[in-house]
Amino acid sequence: MHTKTIVKLAQNLKDKDFSCVELTQHYLNRINQSDLNAFITVADELALAQAQVADDKISLGNVSILTGIPYAHKDIFCTKGVKTSAGSKMLDTFISPYDATISQKLNQADLVMLGKTNMDEFAMGSSNENSFYGAVKNPWNHLKIPGGSSGGSAASVAGGLSCFATGTDTGGSIRQPASLCGITGLKPTYGRISRYGMIAYASSLDQAGPMTKTAQDAAIVLNVMAGFDEKDSTSAEQKVPDYTTNLNDSIKGLIIGLPKEFFSSGLDDEVASNIMAAVKEFEVMGAIVKEVSLPNSAYAIPAYYIVAPCECSSNLSRLDGVRYGYRTKDAKNLEDLYLRSRSEGFGEEVKRRIMIGAYALSAGYYDAYYLKAQKVRHLISDDFKKVFEQVDVIMGPVSPTTAFDLGSVKDPVSMYLADIYTLSANLAGLPAMSIPAGFVQNLPVGLQLIGNYWSESKLLNIAHQFQLQTDWHSKTPQEC
Amino acid sequence: MALTEKKVNQIAYLARLSLNEAQLKNNTQDLNAIFSLFEQLVNIETDGIEPMSHPLHMSQRLREDVVTEQDQSILLQSVAPETSNGYYLVPTVIE
Numbered sequence: 204m205h206t207k208t209i210v211k212l213a214q215n216l217k218d219k220d221f222s223c224v225e226l227t228q229h230y231l232n233r234i235n236q237s238d239l240n241a242f243i244t245v246a247d248e249l250a251l252a253q254a255q256v257a258d259d260k261i262s263l264g265n266v267s268i269l270t271g272i273p274y275a276h277k278d279i280f281c282t283k284g285v286k287t288s289a290g291s292k293m294l295d296t297f298i299s300p301y302d303a304t305i306s307q308k309l310n311q312a313d314l315v316m317l318g319k320t321n322m323d324e325f326a327m328g329s330s331n332e333n334s335f336y337g338a339v340k341n342p343w344n345h346l347k348i349p350g351g352s353s354g355g356s357a358a359s360v361a362g363g364l365s366c367f368a369t370g371t372d373t374g375g376s377i378r379q380p381a382s383l384c385g386i387t388g389l390k391p392t393y394g395r396i397s398r399y400g401m402i403a404y405a406s407s408l409d410q411a412g413p414m415t416k417t418a419q420d421a422a423i424v425l426n427v428m429a430g431f432d433e434k435d436s437t438s439a440e441q442k443v444p445d446y447t448t449n450l451n452d453s454i455k456g457l458i459i460g461l462p463k464e465f466f467s468s469g470l471d472d473e474v475a476s477n478i479m480a481a482v483k484e485f486e487v488m489g490a491i492v493k494e495v496s497l498p499n500s501a502y503a504i505p506a507y508y509i510v511a512p513c514e515c516s517s518n519l520s521r522l523d524g525v526r527y528g529y530r531t532k533d534a535k536n537l538e539d540l541y542l543r544s545r546s547e548g549f550g551e552e553v554k555r556r557i558m559i560g561a562y563a564l565s566a567g568y569y570d571a572y573y574l575k576a577q578k579v580r581h582l583i584s585d586d587f588k589k590v591f592e593q594v595d596v597i598m599g600p601v602s603p604t605t606a607f608d609l610g611s612v613k614d615p616v617s618m619y620l621a622d623i624y625t626l627s628a629n630l631a632g633l634p635a636m637s638i639p640a641g642f643v644q645n646l647p648v649g650l651q652l653i654g655n656y657w658s659e660s661k662l663l664n665i666a667h668q669f670q671l672q673t674d675w676h677s678k679t680p681q682e683c
Numbered sequence: 684m685a686l687t688e689k690k691v692n693q694i695a696y697l698a699r700l701s702l703n704e705a706q707l708k709n710n711t712q713d714l715n716a717i718f719s720l721f722e723q724l725v726n727i728e729t730d731g732i733e734p735m736s737h738p739l740h741m742s743q744r745l746r747e748d749v750v751t752e753q754d755q756s757i758l759l760q761s762v763a764p765e766t767s768n769g770y771y772l773v774p775t776v777i778e
Contacts, residue, residue: 261706300758319714392737407737436743505721516698525771530764536774540697554700555713558691562696562714575724577734582727616716632738656739 204471205363206230208571209420212366213268215622216261223261223271225660227254227315231275234317234364237577237682239340239349239611241358243278244286253315260313270313275365277356278319279326280411281400282306289402290334290352293522293529293548304412304432305369305401312427317365319357324550325468325519326376326404328352328484329622330612338609339464341384342680347606350380350595351622363683367424371401371634373408374507375492375601375625381414382601385639387676388414388668389421389594392440398434400662405514406506408629417676418638422446425501425659441657449660450667455489457665460594462497465624471604477641477648478600484666484672485598493594496587502579502665503626508619509563509576510630522548558574584631595654596665600624601637605646624651626650634659638666639675647675666671686715 204212205228216223219506221544223417227250234245250273257271278394281287281299283306288294300683302310309316323333327616331339331354339354350360353370360368370377372390381388389412396411403409413424425446459482466475486492524530530546534540540616549557563572590597601624628635633653638651654662670676695702695715702710711765719753756769 295763300755300762332731384731394741433744433746437737437739437741439739439741439746472766499727500726502727505723508717509724520699524764524771527762527764538699542696542701542776545699546701551706554695554698554702554706555710557698557700558694558710558714559717562718563695564696565697572721574734575727575729576721578729578732578737579724579727581732581735582729584738614716615713616720619717619720630738642743654690 204412204510205233207366208416209268209272209366209423211271216271217266217388222361223254223257223315224251226271227251227317229364230317236374236500237362237364237640239342239358239362239363239364239461240337241339241355242275242286243290243317243319243321243336243355243362246285246316248318249285252254257313257315267312269427270667272315272317272366273315274357275318275320275356275368276306277353278322278371279402280306281312281402282316282319285319286385286498287319287402288335289326290324290336291548291550293333295335295529296526298330301400304397304434305428306400308427311410320368323352323354323552325402326352326371326373327515327552327556329375329618330381332609335550335552340609341606342682343385344606346608347646348383348609350383350606352376353414357381357386357388360384360386360414360416361680363679366399367420369411371409372629373404373511374629375622377412377603378625378635378651379413379622383604383647384527385608385647385675385678386414387418387421387639388412388637389659389662390628390635391425391429391659392634394437395441395659396428397435397438399432399434403518405511406601407514408511408517412490418663418670419447419450421672422450422548422663424471426649433673436620444660446660447664449469449664452473452664454485454665456484457490457596458594459485459490459492460495460590460597461492462495462500462599464497464500466601467604469623471599471643474600474604474648475644478650481640481650481669484669488668492672495590495594495597497580497590497627499582499586500528500627503583503630504619504623506576506579506583507622507626508559509572510580512556512560513564513573514560516557516564517559519553552615580630583627587633588633591655595661599651601649601651605643605648628653632656636666638669639678641675686711686718
C-alpha cells in the first residue's frame with residue numbers, strides 16, 4: 204500500500220479494501236523500522252486518532268479524495284501540541300501553541316499527519332546534513348544525501364514512509380530533494396500558499412508546496428494548500444482554480460524554452476543527456492523547443508546568498524532565549540544570555556548565514572551588498588519576463604549532479620554553487636516543479652519546469668502529460 | 684576585501700553570537716570565500732534599476748482597526764524558558 208498514490212489510496216479507502224487505521228498503522232510500522240532518519244517526530248497517537256475519525260467519516264460516505272490519506276509534515280510548520288523544531292536545537296523543546304494555516308487546512312481536509320519530517324536547520328541547506336537531528340539518508344542509496352532542505356519529506360515519500368509530504372522552498376528546498384529522491388515537487392508562485400505559522404527563513408522567498416508521487420497528486424494537495432490568508436500580509440488575493448481541471452489538456456503546440464545558461468559547464472553530462480531525452484519526449488508529444496537566454500542567471504547565486512541571509516539575520520533575531528526556544532544555563536547578565544543562548548542553540552550554517560546577513564546589512568556595506576543584490580534580483584526577474592513573452596514554460600535540470608555522498612561537500616561555497624538552477628525562480632517568485640526524468644547509476648534525475656506567475660495549472664498539466672507517457676515517477680527504491 | 688579575525692568577531696557580536704577560537708578561524712576563512720563570491724556583482728551595470736524587495740510588487744494591505752486577537756498570554760508564555768506573574772524573566776539588568 205505504501206507505493207500507492209493519493210488517487211489509488213482514496214479509491215482503496217472508499218472501496219473498504221482496508222481501513223484508514225490499518226493504512227496508518229502500516230505507515231507507522233514502516234517509519235519505526237526505517238533507518239532513513241526522515242522524521243524528527245512521529246505522531247503515532249495523533250495519527251491513529253485522526254485515522255479513526257477518517258474511518259468514521261468514510262463509513263458515513265462523507266468524504267473527499269484526501270480523507271484519511273497519511274502524509275508527512277515538514278517540521279517547519281507549526282502544529283499545535285506537537286513539537287515544531289525546524290531541525291534546530293534552538294527549538295528542540297518547542298511545542299507550538301498554535302497551528303500554521305497550512306496545518307489547519309490539512310487537518311480540516313481530514314488528512315492523517317504521521318509526523319514531522321527532518322530538515323536542514325531553519326531550512327538552510329541543500330543536503331539535509333545541517334539538521335540538529337542528524338542527516339537523512341537517500342532511499343535510493345543510503346550513502347547519499349537526500350537533498351535539502353526538505354530532505355526528510357522527500358525521503359519519506361520516496362522511501363514509502365508517507366503517501367505525500369509538505370515542503371518549503373526558499374532557494375530550491377522542494378525541487379532539489381524531489382529531484383534527488385525521484386519524486387514530484389512543486390514550488391508555487393510566491394504568495395500562493397499562506398506562510399502564517401511557517402517558520403520564516405527568508406520571508407520574500409519562502410514558499411510552501413506539495414511533495415508527491417505524481418503531478419496529479421500534487422494538484423490534489425495544492426487544491427487544499429493554496430489560497431489567500433489574511434494572517435499572512437504577503438499572501439496573494441488571487442483566485443484558486445481547481446488544479447486538477449486542466450491535467451488532461453493536450454500539450455500539442457506547447458512552446459518550451461531551454462535556457463542556454465542551464466546547460467553550460469558544471470552540468471554533469473549524464474544528467475544533461477537525461478534532461479535532453481525528457482525534452483525530446485515532449486517534442487514527440489507535439490511541443491516546440493526553443494533555445495532562450497537568461498543572461499543574469501549565474502548571478503542568482505551571489506544575489507540569493509546576500510538577500511536570503513540578510514532576511515534570515517533579521518528573522519532569527521527573535522530567537523534570544525527569552526520568549527521561547529533554547530536558553531543557556533546560568534547567564535551572567537542579559538547580554539551573556541543572548542550571546543550564549545544563540546551560540547549554543549544555532550548550528551554552524553545558521554550562524555554563518557546570520558553573520559553574512561548582519562555584515563551585509565551593516566552601515567557602510569548595505570548599498571554594496573543588499574541593495575546591489577536587490578537590483579540584480581530585478582534584472583533576473585526581468586530576464587524571465589522577456590523569455591515568457593516567447594515561451595510557455597522553461598525547462599532544464601534541477602541540480603547539476605545526482606545525489607552526492609553524505610559528508611563529501613565540506614565547504615559552504617561548493618554547496619551554494621550546486622543551487623545554481625533553482626535559485627532564480629525564488630528570486631523572481633515564479634512557480635517551478637521537479638519531476639522524475641531518469642536515472643544515472645541508479646540515482647534519480649529531476650527535470651525542472653519553470654512557469655510564469657500563477658501558472659501552476661499549466662505546470663501540473665505539462666507534468667501530468669509527461670507522466671502519462673513515462674514511468675520514471677513510478678519507479679521505487681529497493682526498500683519499498 | 685579580506686575580513687580579518689577581528690572583523691569577523693565584530694560581525695558575530697553584531698549578530699549576538701560568540702565564536703570560540705576554532706569557529707572564529709573557520710568562519711573567517713568561509714566568510715572570506717563567500718564574500719569573494721559576492722564580488723561578482725560589482726561589475727554588473729545596475730544604474731537606474733529599482734531594487735526588488737518583493738516578487739509580487741504588492742503594497743501592504745490595510746484592514747479595519749478592530750481587535751481580532753484574544754488574550755492568549757498564558758498559552759503563549761507556556762513555551763517561555765522562565766516567566767513570573769505574566770512577565771518574561773531575564774537576568775538582572777539594573778542592580
